[in-house]
Amino acid sequence: MSQLLQTSIEYLKGVGPKRAELLKKGLNIHTFGELMTHYPFRYVDKTKFYTISELHPDLPYIQIVGEFVHIETIGAxxxxxxxxxxxxxxxxxxxxWFKGIKFLGSTVRVGVKYVLYGKVNAFNNSLSIVHPELETLVEYKNTLQSTLQAVYASTEKLNNSGLNSKNIVKLQKNLFTQIIGKIPENLSSDIIDRYKLLSREKALIQLHFPKNAEILKRAIFRLKFEELFFIQLELLKLKLINTNKTRGFAFPSIGDYFNHxxxxxxxxxxxxxxxxxxxxIRKDMGTGRQMNRLLQGDVGSGKTVVGLMSMLMAIDNGFQACLMAPTEILAQQHxxxxxxxxxxMPVKISLLTGSVKVKERRIIHKELESGELHILVGTHALLEDKVKFHNLGLCVIDEQHRFGVAQRARLWKKNSNGVPHILVMTATPIPRTLAMTLYGDLDVSVIDELPPGRKPIETIHWFENKRERxxxxxxxxxxxxxxxYIVYPLIDESEKMDYANLQAGFExxxxxxxxxxxxxxxVHGQMxxxxxxxxxxRFVNGETHIMVATTVIEVGVNVPNASLMVIESAERFGLSQLHQLRGRVGRGAEQSYCYLMTGYKLSDDGKLRMKTMTETNDGFQIAEVDLKLRGPGDLSGTQQSGVPVNLKLTNLAKDGQMIEIARNAAKDILDKDPNLQLPEHQPILAFAREQQRGKTNWSRIS
Known part of the structure; x- marks a missing residue:
């Protein structure tokens, strides 16, 4: 990054130490570069001017030009x-104006031409404009003025300190006046030409000060492309390292264990x-390179048996395997x-969780180190330093999103002679666009069909008036x-109201x-x-007819005889969770049903969730709708590859095509120049290293 862009924000004209502190605390803006990438969240069309005689209260926000003939402060x-x-x-x-009176009273002048922007109100048969935006006509005609005016996020504290959206526009003008011609490019000329992109500098100027809607659209495209390109570049680089440099164990044989x-x-x-x-999986594990594969499969699609058969491949080749699950219930179920x-079969398998007694642990540790134990199933307890394998060849990780990167890495290091193969399994369908961004460093396999004989679960949405029925x-x-099953929405186990709701339902x-x-x-979490x-x-053994529960049964319970799921207050659940809960039934040969019980007042999103659930059993289709409803969420919190996802403009629910374009562009670059050593790729390498300062991933690029 240009040294100028690393300059502290307090040295920008119009900021100073006091405002700098407010910008740091309120908007996390510390430098010129961070202000430059504080993007507008919407725009105001300033192409049309009205005359005062044309104004009426039904108009949207309007813009007029004129002058003040009288100004006074009124009231106590x-x-x-x-x-x-x-x-x-x-x-x-x-x-x-009711706020900023002292400042405005000392700066607004009679007889000076102003451009005024605001909403017309009617009160006592007369028109007025309250708290309009205001700038002199001279300011308006500034060379960086746009017909589409940017609107920036601010905070109440910043607004009260004179740093509202309008004044952030002024700071942006001061900034760009100073940095024009000094904004470094971060893409190669080949990429810019091939995808007909604006230069980085032009895109940034037009994003903040667009001349018209068409060039704004091109600026947004360029900057979205940039965001996604660098994410995909790192993911693909990690994948390249795993494929070409990280040695795994070769499993050439399919032997007696697998065949039997x-x-x-x-x-x-x-x-x-x-x-x-x-x-x-067999092809991956036969190459001698480390397998890193994500296995997606809907509820009941048969991922577990695939995981087991993969572990048997490891055992056939003289290696051990482990399966790590996020909860004790799920580990016990596996x-x-x-x-x-x-x-x-002569396969020795043990379970290691937090509740396993010390005496049993010692036996497991001993058998694990000697190689007598073939498969170890467990929770986070597998990560403990005392857990040492003789020769761990395959790690199967269930519900990967519940484990952090550091935890996964600790599991990889359980074999001192090399890196075990990794198979990540999830029953949470991930939309393709999200998978490419969150798990782009993994190869992806999908089990996209259910075992024969499984009947689709019939889902019905009923209101409370159908209770007796x-x-x-x-x-x-x-x-x-x-x-x-009857499931109640305990959002928070500590909330007395929710707990009472469950107890009342039970009664x-x-x-x-x-x-x-x-x-x-x-069954609930407080037990x-x-x-x-x-x-x-008791329920698994068929000793009880009905299980009243919270979402604790979302995973880890497999009862083929359970044919009916009732979800109470279904509007309080997200689509993904509704789908997971529904998957607890439909595991036997009999027709199964899911009843979604809701109140009468449903939001539009609530109605769409109920409609989606009653119309499809396809988890991937449901996940796509869920992504559009909720957005991608906090990607940095859920993402597991270690890649920092910082999307200021991109919407993963809407920009799927652009993700593919950016990924293809990154792939082409790495195919040609894996270490980004060519002269034309130096801008890419420099920006990537700047983005990853303090992180370890990009240090692998020589």
């Missing part, structure tokens, strides 16, 4: 206002999607299902020998389904692990 100390009469050749209008499981233990035919993914699938549906299902269910004819379980496990096990 607490109710002061600045009142003025503004005129042009066609008439006069009252202008009023496939021929003797596998109780069903694999889907074509499962077979395709296994081929991709351990139980893997043990069941491996029954009768719902109880009847439950009785019918229980009479058929099925089981039922209501007990009244409608009394003992001894019916047995009802309750001890032992009590939770006891109640869940």
């Amino acid at each position: 100390t607490r109710q002061k206002r600045l009142s003025a009469i503004f005129k042009d050749d066609t008439g006069r209008i009252q202008v009023v 499981f496939y021929e003797q233990n596998l109780a069903f035919e694999l889907t074509n999607a499962q077979k395709r993914v296994l081929k991709e 351990y139980a299902s893997l043990s069941e699938m491996l029954e009768g 719902l109880w009847g549906v439950l009785r019918e299902q229980i009479k058929l020998g099925r089981q039922v 209501d269910v007990l009244n409608k389904f009394p003992r001894p004819d019916y047995q009802v379980s309750i 001890t692990n032992e009590n939770k496990e006891f109640e869940m096990q």
